[in-house]
Amino acid sequence: MSIAEVKSTTEHKMQKSLEALKVDLTKVRTGRAHIGLLDHVQVDYYDSMVPVNTVANITLIDPRTLGVQVWEKGLAAKVEKAIRDSDLGLNPASQGELIRVPMPALTEERRRDLIKVVKHECETARVAMRNLRRDANATLKDLLKKKACSEDDERRAQDDIQKLTDKYVAEVDKQFAQKEIELMAV
Numbered sequence: 585m586s587i588a589e590v591k592s593t594t595e596h597k598m599q600k601s602l603e604a605l606k607v608d609l610t611k612v613r614t615g616r617a618h619i620g621l622l623d624h625v626q627v628d629y630y631d632s633m634v635p636v637n638t639v640a641n642i643t644l645i646d647p648r649t650l651g652v653q654v655w656e657k658g659l660a661a662k663v664e665k666a667i668r669d670s671d672l673g674l675n676p677a678s679q680g681e682l683i684r685v686p687m688p689a690l691t692e693e694r695r696r697d698l699i700k701v702v703k704h705e706c707e708t709a710r711v712a713m714r715n716l717r718r719d720a721n722a723t724l725k726d727l728l729k730k731k732a733c734s735e736d737d738e739r740r741a742q743d744d745i746q747k748l749t750d751k752y753v754a755e756v757d758k759q760f761a762q763k764e765i766e767l768m769a770v
Contacts, residue, residue, distance in 0.1 A: 585723065587733055587741045594720040594745055598713055598752040605709040605756060609763050612702055617650045617687045619643065627666040629659065636663055640683075650685040652676070671701060695767050702767070706760040710753055717749040 611620055619642045626633040636642065640663055641653040652667070654660045664683050667676045673694060676685045688694070721742055728738045 585727065587724065587727065587737055590720050590723050590727070591741065591744055591748070594716055595748055597716050598748060601709055601712045601716070602752055602755055602759075605705060605759060608705045609702060609759060612698055612705070612763065612767070617644055617646075617648055617685075619650065621650065621672065622652070622667065622670075622685075625666050625670045625672070627659070627663050629662075636666060639663065645684065648687045650687075652683040652685060653681060654683065657681070673697070690767075698767050699764055702760060702763045706756050709756045713749050713752050713756070717745055720745045 608624075610618075611624060619637075622636045622642055625636045627636050627639060629639050636652065639655060639659055641655070643651045643653065645651045652663060654663050660678060660681070660683060664676045664678055667674055667683070667685060673688065674685050675688070676683045678684075690698070724733075724738050724741050724745070727733045728735060733741070
């Protein structure tokens with residue numbers, strides 16, 4: 585592996601982490617219902633945890649209500665409990681085969697709770713970026729040990745990896761600021 589490959593691989597992984605963060609942030613609701621909201625809610629399905637959307641059809645009944653149509657009758661109670669126990673603050677109600685999930689209006693307190701969730705997601709992304717930096721630096725040190733590069737090249741590459749890390753961490757901070765503004769807008 586060359587220094588260029590290490591840099592390229594690290595940048596690609598950081599980009600993927602940033603994209604994953606963006607997907608996670610779209611799941612944090614801003615007062616409106618959307619079907620991606622329940623994507624990370626896990627339900628116990630025959631002793632294995634699976635996302636709700638693999639055992640049910642999720643639809644938008646109206647702008648503030650989701651409909652969850654479970655495919656197996658016996659699973660409805662488990663799906664309802666999984667939604668209720670999630671960190672989304674939702675209170676689903678069964679209507680026969682259909683589980684209605686109304687979106688409560690966002691109170692000031694709920695907005696602050698959601699900002700804490702967003703902050704946690706962003707911190708997780710920052711940690712992932714730092715871990716990628718650490719792995720890249722370890723690979724560079726291995727290249728130096730194997731005499732595949734000079735000390736100067738290794739040091740320059742570490743500086744480049746640090747700049748890359750700073751760039752992506754700044755992008756994570758920008759995503760957080762955007763989502764915070766979005767959540768606090770009434």
